[in-house]
Amino acid sequence: MAVPPSPLLADRFASRPEFGRTDHLLVDANPAATWKALRGLDLTELRGGVAGFAVWFREAPERWRAREHGPARERTRLTWDDLDAGTDWMILGENPGHEIVLGAVGKFWRPVVKWVPCEPRDFLDFATPGFGKVVWSFTTHPYGERRTLLSSEIRVTLTDPQAWLNFRRYWRISTPAVSLISRAVLRTIKHNAETGGRAR
Template sequence: MTTQETRELLGDRFIPKPHFSLVRHAIVDAPVEQTYAAARAIDLTEIHSGLATAAGWLRELPARWQSRRAGPPRRPTRLTLDDLDAGTDWALLGEHPGSEFALGVAGKFWRPVIAWRRVEPDDFAAFSEPGYGKLVITFGVRPYGAHRSLLTLDTRVLLSDPPSWLKFRRYWRVASPFALVVHAALLRTIAQDARRRALDAYRREDG
C-alpha cells in the first residue's frame, strides 16, 4: 500500500474553524495546468453575470452616494488577483503553485460602506481585533480523471467577537444568495478560459 502526502489546505491555515463558509465546485473540461493558469490570471472586470453584476452595483451604492460630489468612481479596466494584492486592502495570503492560492481581507463587512482592513499574510491567522471579521477565499484545482479538473472556491469568514458575529449573521442572511451567484460566475469564467487554454495547447501540439 502506498501513502500520499496530504498538503495543508490554505483555508485551514488561515481560518481553520470558520463561523460561516461557502464552498462551490465545478468540473472543468481542461487539465489542471490550464485550469490553474486560468484561475490565477482571472480578470475580475470580466465577471459579468446579470445578478452578480447587479449585486456588486448595489453593494457599491453607499460609496457612490458618499462620493457623488466628486463625480462617479473610476472603474478599473483590468483587475487581476495580483492587482488586488498590490493596490487594494486584499492580500494574497499564500500559494501552492499549480494547485491552490488564497486571498484574504479583514473588515466590517456588515456596514453599508465596508470598513476594509489589510492584514499581511504573516499576521493574518492571529489577527483578532474586536469589531472585525476576517474573510479568506481559496481557489483550488485538482485532477479529476485523466483530462479534467475539479475547481473549488472555498470562502470562509471568522468574526472576532460576539457582537460582530451577530451583525454578520444578519448580513449573511441577505448576502449569501448573492455570494452564491458570484461564485457561480467566477467558476464559469475560469472554466471557459481553461477550456480555451487547453484547446490552444492541443492545437500547438498537433500543429
C-alpha cells in the first residue's frame, strides 16, 4: 500500500510559490543528530568563504546607510531564534525533529531592502501591493537505516504584478548568491551533525 505524502509546514505559508529553489544534502548521521545540528545552527559559522561574502555583500547597503550611527556591533552568534527575536525574519512554524519554517516580508529587490514588520499569524494574509513574501524551510527525512536527507527550500510569492516584475529581475542576478548561501547552510549542518560540532 502506498504511503501518503507527509504534509509540509511550508505548504501552509506558500502553497503556490512564484519563485523558488530547493537544495538537498545527504548527511551521514541519523535524523535526531541532524535535527539537533539544524536547530542549533550558528549562522556566523557558515562553512565556505564565498557564502560569507555573499551575505556580507547583500547587507552592505544597510551597513553603509547606518554608518553615521557609528560602527555596527558585530554579532558573535546568530541562531534561528536570534533571527526571530532580533530581525525582520520570523519563525513561522516548527515541527520539532522534522521541519522549521522561517519567513520575511519586504521589497527584497531594492539596494536597501525595505522590510515590513509582520507577525507569523499575519504572514499568510499579508497582501499589501508592492511587496514580496519569502518562506525558507529546512526539513530532515530518514534515508536508509542511519543517514538523513537534509533539505533547504526557498519559496517566494509576490503581492501584485509590478512586484513580480521587480523580483523577477532581481532573482535572475541574485540566484547564484542565494544558491551559495543555501548550500553553505546545508554543508555546515552536515558537518556539525557528522562531527558533533567539532572542528575538523
